[in-house]
Amino acid sequence: MDTLKINWFPGHMKKTLDSLERDVKIVDAVIYVLDSRAYLSCLNPKIDEIVKHKKVLYLLNKSDLIAENDLKNMLSYFKKQGKTAISVQGTANNSQKTIISALKTLLSDKFEKAKEKGTNPIFKVMVIGTPNTGKSTIINTLYGKKKATTGDRAGVTKASQWVRISDNFALLDTPGTLWPNMNDDDVKFKLALIGGIKKDVVDQTELGFQLIGWLIQNYPSCLEERYQVSGFERETIEVYDDILKKLGCLQKGGVLDYDKGAVKVLEDFRSGRLGKICLDK
Ligand SMILES: Nc1nc2c(ncn2[C@@H]2O[C@H](COP(=O)(O)OP(=O)(O)OP(=O)(O)O)[C@@H](O)[C@H]2O)c(=O)[nH]1
């Protein structure tokens, strides 16, 4: 597989990391939002460093796009390390209860102390993660209506914002960040697939082709079902051409349109139409 040439650590991310470092000092806990489809690739070493002295709730978001069994494995991955994790569909209202109850458990000692003192505490919680994992969506769901801007692309939230979601919790929505010197091509590939890296800095035509190569290795049945293709022992390009023909991605004169084809297969993956695919096994 060719490497995707991605280098995206703009100045505003450096600024965000600096402000996260400041803000983390005043919060009681952190919600670390991960996209379940690439939950390991979403672990940002810079964020790990920033939150290391805090109580952290790992929130495996977009559970609707992942098979039950994979979710179970992810949860036990965190549990084995003594970390607290839950899986939710951030867009669904019923995730409210799950998140609040997990936060209350995480902060139970602080709740107890406040109770002894007879005070009603307001806990500050920072919501953090790589771009496009669903941080703002979760805050909106907890708030009960749209408060933060959301969108299916990296870099929607530009500045941190406090949102009081209940009597006991104020949440800090923060801009998604990557980290400097990202040198793992596999991580970059997966983050690009889940929309965690700005589209302009990733060759989408190449990314679509690489996705099919990865699926041939890992989820051939999803390709069979969605595109009615087979013969996966062939060269990737042969399978890919078959798929693009089935999708009708042809230019004038019958030449395959690789730009259009890549957009279609990437959209099929991102929307879940290709099936429940876990990139990090
Ligand atoms: N299928 C699915 N989509 C979700 C879920 N949660 C969020 N999304 C979608 O993911 C996209 C990104 O959501 P945002 O809330 O803007 O993500 P963010 O982490 O705030 O992104 P940045 O501000 O760019 O860092 C949006 O299109 C949401 O609708 C979920 O549980 N399931």
Ligand SMILES: [Mg+2]
């Ligand atoms: Mg956001």
